[in-house]
Amino acid sequence: MEEKQPNDFAIQPAPETVNPWHPSQFPDGGKDAWLCLFGGAFCLFCSFGWLSCVGVFQNYYQFNQLRDHSSSQIAWIASLEIFMMFFPGPIVGFFYDNHGPKYLIVFGAFFHVFGLMMSSxxxxxxQFILAQGICSPLGLNCIFNAGMATIPTWFLKKRGMAYGIMAAGSGLGGVIFPIMASHLIPEIGFGWTMRTLAFMILGLLMISLLTVKSRLPPRPRALEFKVFLEPFRDIRFVMIVISSWLFFLGLFIPINYIExxxxxxxxxxxxxxxxxxILNSTSIFGRVLPGALADKVGPYNMQVVMSFFAAIIVLALGLPASSNAAFIAFAALYGFASGAYVSILPAQLTKITKIEHIGLRTGVTFFCLSFAGLVGNPxxxxxxxxxxxxxxxxxxxxGVVMIAGAVMFTMTRMLYAQWKLFVLA
Known part of the structure; x- marks a missing residue:
């Protein structure tokens, strides 16, 4: 009997389309992922790293160009810088979700570099208010969001570590910028120091433009006001915002006034x-190590521990400090303790947010924090x-407002973990 031959022309079932948002599709490594992380670290170096050295300018202006103004008046420059960096967050985050990071890096690089050039x-x-307090931080917001929002598209199981490595870029910027400024100003003057720093930032952001990209295609949404209110329907998001607001209110005060x-x-x-x-160098370890541990014990658990640690350092060491050794020890310990906040907060948000909406929710969170940054230093x-x-x-x-923030982080953790104590959260 003749063997039945298979029909070569039979219709084969189409291969199932793999959903790029499925957890199995996150590479957690590879050339593109590590290049994106590398470029994201430069984004944080140029944005949050710059913001971490505001204390240098508070001290310099107080004894030079703005010596006729009070400490509180000068502090408005740094506070406006923090406020303007985060205030446009919802719009910038919405733009990221719709178009990706490239345009944000270009726009942000222009305003940040132009603002520093004008500051010189x-x-x-x-003039300092307009250039350094408003123009430059408008660019900072775009650069910060472009780097921060792309990381969760590449990393899932190692997300806390990835955020920690990227956030270490801001700590490195906080080390390099103050040293460069303090050494260059006596040598080449304030004006050329600011221009030198601006040119360096421009070069680093060119690298970020080439390496930072999202693994996932944008999912555009119509620009409607209700889109920006949607995150507040989630009580967990509301609790994160309240906790972060209180902690952020005190976070930059020791950094701005330590010198x-x-x-x-x-x-x-x-x-x-x-x-x-010193403070920013130890914050590098404070960003990486707790971020990596957050992958093991959970970002909510880690945030509680590190926020209480930072607040206690302010009250137990910063308050009574009176000798050189005490100030140096405070700078080192506070840098480590406070550094964790920057890397763990985004990891907390990703636990309760769809990846395609991460830009908007990150932007809304930092929009709320901008008001704490505005009033804290003044x-x-x-x-x-x-x-x-x-x-x-x-x-x-x-110290007290940071303690209040740490208590609220504890309540947020309990809510997220459904009031269970010994669980990964």
Whole structure:
């Protein structure tokens, strides 16, 4: 009997389309993923790293161009910088979700570099407000969001570690920028120092433009107001925002005032210039190590531990500090403790957010935090002025609001874990 031959022309079933959003499709490594992480670290270096050195300018302006202005008035420059970096977050995040990171990097690089170039020409208070307080941070927001939102498209199981490595770029920027500024200003003057830093930032962002990309295609949504309100329907998101707002209110106060406080305590100008680099160098480890541990124990658990640690350091060491050794120890420990916040917060958000909406939710979160950044430093400056130049009230205020934030992070963790204690959360 003749064997039946298979029909070569039979219709074969189409291969099933793989969903790129499925957890199995996240590579957690590979050339493109590591290049994106490398470029994202440069984005954080140029954005949050720049923001981490605001204390250098608070100190420099107080003794030079703006010596006729009070500490509280000068603090408005740094506060506006923080506010304007995060305030446009919802629009920038929405744009990222719809179009990806490339346009944001181009737009952000232009405004950040242009603002620094204009800062190099500033003489009056209002000029510093416009150039350094408004123009430059408009670019910072775009650069920050472009780097931060692309990482979760490449990493899933190693997401905490990836965020930590990327956030370490901001710590490295916080080391390099203050050292460069403090050494270059006496050599080439304030104007050319700012231009040199701007050119360096431009070169690094060119690398980011070539390497930062999203693995997932954009899922455009119509620009409607309800899109920006949608995250607040999730009580877990609301709790994260409240916790972060309180913690962020005090976070930058020690960073902004540590040099001025140390000088008032008798430290030399030369040694005080190294406090911010010390703080930011230890923050590199504070970003990477807790971020990696968050993959093992959960980002909510890790955030609780590190936020309490940071607040206790402010009250137990920053408040009574009066010697060179005490200020150096405080800078090192606070840098490590506070650094974790930057890398763990995005990991918390990804636990409750669809990846295709991560840009918007990150932007909305930092939009809310912008108001804490706006008022934190001026309140601290007003406390110092009211206390006749003493810093005890400043440290108490920063420590207490950070403790409040840590308590709310604990409540957020319990809500996320459904009130279970010994679980991965």
């Amino acid at each position: 020409l500033c003489k009056e208070y209002y 001025v406080q140390a000088l008032a305590g008798g430290m030399s100008f030369r040694l005080a210039g190294y406090l911010l680099p 309140i601290a400056g007003a406390i110092v002025d009211a206390d006749n130049g003493k810093f005890h009230g400043l440290s108490i205020f920063a």
